[in-house]
Amino acid sequence: MILSMLMEPEQAAQAAADATKAAEAATEAAKAAPPWETLSPWDTLPQASTFAEGTDALYLFIVGISVFFFLLVMAVQAYFMWKYRRLSEDQKTSSITHNGKIEFLWSAIPAVLLVVIFVWGEVDFLKQTVPPNDAVQVRVTGRQWFWTIEYPDYPGVQLTSSVDESQVTLMVPKGQPVQLTMTSEDVLHSFYIPAFRIKRDVVPGRYTTLWFEATQVGEFNLYCAEYCGDQHSAMIGKVKVLEPELFAAALADAGKLEQEPSESLAAFGERIYSRRGCNACHSLDGSPKTGPTWKGLWQKNETTDKGAVLVDDNYIKESILEPNAQIVNGFTGVKMPSYKGQLDDKHITALIEFMKTLK
Numbered sequence: 132m133i134l135s136m137l138m139e140p141e142q143a144a145q146a147a148a149d150a151t152k153a154a155e156a157a158t159e160a161a162k163a164a165p166p167w168e169t170l171s172p173w174d175t176l177p178q179a180s181t182f183a184e185g186t187d188a189l190y191l192f193i194v195g196i197s198v199f200f201f202l203l204v205m206a207v208q209a210y211f212m213w214k215y216r217r218l219s220e221d222q223k224t225s226s227i228t229h230n231g232k233i234e235f236l237w238s239a240i241p242a243v244l245l246v247v248i249f250v251w252g253e254v255d256f257l258k259q260t261v262p263p264n265d266a267v268q269v270r271v272t273g274r275q276w277f278w279t280i281e282y283p284d285y286p287g288v289q290l291t292s293s294v295d296e297s298q299v300t301l302m303v304p305k306g307q308p309v310q311l312t313m314t315s316e317d318v319l320h321s322f323y324i325p326a327f328r329i330k331r332d333v334v335p336g337r338y339t340t341l342w343f344e345a346t347q348v349g350e351f352n353l354y355c356a357e358y359c360g361d362q363h364s365a366m367i368g369k370v371k372v373l374e375p376e377l378f379a380a381a382l383a384d385a386g387k388l389e390q391e392p393s394e395s396l397a398a399f400g401e402r403i404y405s406r407r408g409c410n411a412c413h414s415l416d417g418s419p420k421t422g423p424t425w426k427g428l429w430q431k432n433e434t435t436d437k438g439a440v441l442v443d444d445n446y447i448k449e450s451i452l453e454p455n456a457q458i459v460n461g462f463t464g465v466k467m468p469s470y471k472g473q474l475d476d477k478h479i480t481a482l483i484e485f486m487k488t489l490k
């Protein structure tokens with residue numbers, strides 16, 4: 132109000148129009164908000180995986196029989212309190228020994244119910260333990276205090292959540308099984324996606340697995356569910372469930388390698404070296420691995436199966452795109468995949484610049 136008094140009438144009208152527009156945009160944004168943000172605290176969790184219904188049914192069954200027996204015991208107790216109340220000052224308590232039939236029943240009925248709960252739980256547990264063969268593979272690494280997510284079938288894709296940035300972490304396709312192979316670099320963590328009803332410990336020094344199949348497109352919360360240090364509560368992220376067509380595209384996009392504005396070409400090359408898996412076969416310290424070391428490789432005279440060659444731009448580019456063209460003696464090019472289509476000219480130039488620094 133004060134503001135509009137200080138303004139010219141047209142200005143005030145403009146400001147009011149802007150405010151209306153902003154309010155409309157906010158309403159739109161609220162409409163598009165993900166489901167959990169519009170849920171009331173009393174709503175149940177979305178059932179977003181194939182395990183959700185089974186887990187909920189068993190849980191409801193246990194709650195149901197607990198409530199039933201609680202009410203039964205309380206009612207019988209209240210009735211007996213009334214029925215066997217003391218009627219006169221000199222009344223004596225009658226002598227009771229036991230009742231074999233009732234004692235048998237109050238042991239047998241709970242025993243049968245517990246076996247039902249065990250078998251039901253075990254069947255679901257086995258289903259959740261054995262992943263299907265065609266599952267999309269995902270590697271999860273827990274660290275204090277963030278998750279790193281990698282996809283072996285999409286080299287170079289690395290998604291992380293961190294204390295500073297608790298963004299989307301895990302991208303998965305809808306309607307396809309996804310298997311997580313998880314490990315920790317430091318302490319015990321636990322990977323937990325409530326909407327999928329899955330949780331498993333992430334243990335240092337060994338691998339645990341977990342699988343699920345998401346049934347609805349959307350974003351769901353994921354948590355670390357094991358106290359792992361003072362930033363434990365920041366070890367969170369999102370699971371983004373995408374239509375299968377969009378999933379592949381989104382991962383290809385996430386795996387894109389582009390030079391940062393402040394990054395030198397050689398530094399960009401070093402990043403490609405580790406992100407695209409060159410490091411699996413080519414060392415930087417002179418030791419031979421599956422392929423020749425990159426140390427001192429630039430401008431070196433090599434002997435190949437096609438004769439002598441000087442390692443220059445042309446030879447490196449050829450070796451990246453057609454690994455079998457000229458193989459350095461003592462190595463076999465068969466093991467190296469062609470990077471045609473995965474690395475463009477810019478990437479190759481950056482790799483060459485990086486090699487030049489490895490004297």
Ligand code: CUA
Pocket residue numbers: 273274276319320321355356357358359360363364366
């Ligand atoms: Cu990691 Cu709690």
